[in-house]
Amino acid sequence: MHGGRYAGVLDIGKTDAKVAIVDLQAECEVDVLTSPNVVLPGPSYPHFDTAALWDFICNALRQLNASHPIDALCVTAHGASGVLLDACGDFAAPVMDYEFSGPDELASEYDDMRPDFAETGSPRLGMGLNIGAQLFWQFRSDPGLADRAAAFLTYPQYWVFRLTGVQxxxxxxxxxxxxxxxxRQQRYSSLVGELGLSGKMAPVRRANDCLGTVTTEVAQRTGLSPRTAVFCGIHDSNASLLPHLLRREPPFSVISTGTWVIAFAIGGRRVELDPGRDTLMNVNALGDPVPSARFMGGREYEEVMASRAPGCEPGEAETVLAGNIMLFPAVETRSGPFQGRQACWSVDDSQLSDGERFAAVSYYLALVTAEMLTEIGAQGPTIVEGPFAQNDCFRVMLRAASGRQVEVQEAAATGTAIGAALLVRSESAGRGRTKRHSQKTPVLDPALDAYAQTWRQTVRRR
Structure with a gap:
């Protein structure tokens, strides 16, 4: 195990970027700074404002290190993003916002090239949600890019490169x-060669590999010790999964919530994944394939609530249940088990109080999540990570709809920083330890089960 008490975690989410300090002894966040993850409109195409992110990261590290001296750094970031670097280590092209629809223009040509789902476990997704589709569009749109591009890095590892100079x-x-x-084969697919990237993919390292220490420039800008170790990093949803993967006996499932709601099934029933329902095969920090499913639940919540205050009174939740006030999928039509469908309400939603709207959308999100768990063969308890873990309506409906215990972690508002910080330890860290106390969610009202059944029956008929 790496010595020291405090790990700094760069957590680059789709909506916000965070730099957190994690106490490795208590396994909790002790401080965090946040900044919006800004998308610039162009030129060329919508892309992340990586210069602003780097400024935020460096300034946050300086401020946080002053109160909690950082002993090691880890990085976690959203998926569906990668970086092309030139021979000097600079951007060969901006980092595309994966919600840019440009790649759809070449969808039929890309589909002729991409490997089958059986090979990659990767469903065909719209916009730039398949990095392969991004790269295909970039190379076609910018004929000189293939020659300029000297290396491809996955997104968390790009920020590690900025910290260490190691690709x-x-x-x-x-x-x-x-x-x-x-x-399943733990190697690159045929698409790498088709795109002309053979020999340009940075070396594959383990998530918990120490890639070195911060550069002199970073140490001077942030106030960090030049001996500060930096670890390889991890996809954000897999960071949420890691603490449970190390400490729990299967079967269980983990729900990582944020802009995306992602479900992971560990040791569940064997099922045939259906890419048409946004199921896929993820890969965990140990390199093992994990049946998964996802939808943009956080984005849907924001759209439905439209900046209204969260929460509801018990009577408002009871009104929603008793009146079968329901939201049907899909608010965000481009992802999830009900992608392609158009959302609708069972009532005139303009007449709902803010609390009733909150309860109804929370139930909706739980029911879609339960559908995902069925699709990936989940068994055993379900652990909810992230913002939805604090939503009582979501938790009780998920318990009713899935028929299995629901637990939430109490140590932090989000599990990504805690999971990423565990990379500082050896791979076996925590195995055999008693799992952290978690809150179990009871079913408080038998009307929840009736509501779930009615919702499912209606969805099947639509």
């Missing part, structure tokens, strides 16, 4: 519906 790739990000990885 690497890592399997949890390569296995995140990129079309570039074969999870």
């Amino acid at each position: 690497a790739n890592e399997v949890s990000s390569l296995g995140c519906h990129t079309d570039l990885w074969k999870p």
Whole structure:
């Protein structure tokens, strides 16, 4: 285990970027700074404002290190993003916002090239959600890019490169519906060669490999010790999964919530994944394939609530249950088990109080999540990580709809920083330890089960 008490975690989410300090002894966040993850409109195409992110990261590290001296750094970031670097280590092209629809223009040509789902476990997704589709569009749109590009890095590992100068790739990000990885064979797919990237992929390293220490420039800018170790890093949803993977006996499932809601089934029933329902084969930090499913639950919540205050009174939740006030999928039509469908309400939603709207959308999100768990063969308890873990309506409906125990972690508002910080330890860290106390969610009202059944029956008829 790496010595020291405090790990700094760079957590680059789709909506916000965070730098957190994790106490490795108590396994909890002790401080965090946050900044919006800004998308610039162009030129060329919508892309992440990586310069602003780097400024935020360096300034946050300086501020946080002053109060909690950082002993090691880890990075976790959203999927569906990668970086092309030139021979000097600069951007060969901006980092595309994966919600850019440009790659759809070449969808039929890309489909002729991409490997089958059986090879990669990667479903065909719209926009730039398959990194392969991004790269295909970039190379076609910018004929000189293939020559300029000297290296490809997965997104968390790009930030490690900025910290250390060391280039690497890592399997949890390569296995995140990129079309570039074969999870069962643990090697690159045929698409790498088709895209002309053979020999340009950075070396694959383990998530918990120490890639070195911060550069002199980073140490001077942030106030970090030049001896600060930096670890390879991990895809954000897999960071949420890691603590449970190390400490729990299967079967169980983990729900990572945020902009995306992602379900992982560990040791569940063997099922045939259906790419048409947004199921896929992810790859965990240890390199093993994990049946998974996802939808943009956080985005849907924001759209439905439209900045209204969260929460509801017990009477408002009871009104929603008793009146079968229901939201049907899909609010975000481009992802999830009900992609392609158009959302609708069972009532005139303009007449709902804010609390009733909150309860109804929370139930909706739980019911879609339960559908995902069925699709991936989940068994055993379900652990909820992230913002939805604090939502009582979501938890009780998920318990009713799935028929299995629901637990939430109490140590932090999000599990990504804690999981990423565990990379500082050896792979076997925590195995055999008593699992952290978690809150179990009871079913408080038998009306929840009736509501879930009615919702499912209605969805099947639509």
